[in-house]
């Protein structure tokens with residue numbers, strides 16, 4: 001290894017970082033309002049919304065998804081549920097034909113549109129997002145896709161919504177729970193849903209990162225440990241990684 005090249009590269013990287021930090025601290029207060037004047041905003045989620053609004057066909061969910069997917073390939077945006085994994089989610093929705101889905105972690109509404117567009121007559125998706133800016137963007141995204149009758153974006157934390165699902169949202173049975181937020185909350189919130197008697201016999205849990213080699217086995221652990229359910233785990237992408245779904249068959253009491 002040529003140490004002088006390595007040393008030069010390190011110096012350049014550090015110098016670039018220092019210049020960036022200097023510019024953002026010194027010029028940030030000037031640049032941000034300037035950029036906001038040009039683009040209307042500097043918040044990434046609003047820029048994504050503007051971009052999708054500009055290029056997608058209103059009322060066509062597939063066109064909304066296509067613009068998101070293109071952002072991932074052309075701008076290298078890492079939306080984990082896009083592309084192949086998105087197709088896996090489609091497969092689960094098509095196989096399960098759910099009436100009620102609960103998504104935890106809406107962000108800009110990509111998966112909400114993805115799931116919402118496949119729901120049959122009368123079926124619905126409730127999606128939870130505690131960040132009000134993201135929730136607002138997701139709501140507009142759902143409207144742009146023409147799915148407002150099927151998808152409800154709820155601006156709140158899971159803790160506040162789960163106990164109110166029956167009273168406020170008339171939910172008694174959930175067919176699919178899609179977990180896509182902070183992983184240390186998965187088991188806790190699944191248990192909360194279960195405590196409120198909301199899991200339908202044969203429910204399906206869809207989540208990112210379960211199974212071998214992943215940084216978390218939470219869902220596996222939950223399924224294996226649950227006493228009331230006989231669970232089947234179905235890794236859906238063949239190599240045991242990323243999106244996975246586990247089902248729970250409630251045993252007769």
Ligand SMILES: C[S@@+](CC[C@H](N)C(=O)[O-])C[C@H]1O[C@@H](n2cnc3c(N)ncnc32)[C@H](O)[C@@H]1O
Nearest residue numbers: 081104105106107110111128129131158180181
């Ligand atoms: C990975 S993103 C969701 C991506 C989205 N499902 C998609 O693929 O389009 C995770 C989101 O979970 C949200 N979140 C964090 N804590 C949450 C909670 N307690 N309940 C619901 N959502 C939460 C974050 O604000 C963030 O927007």
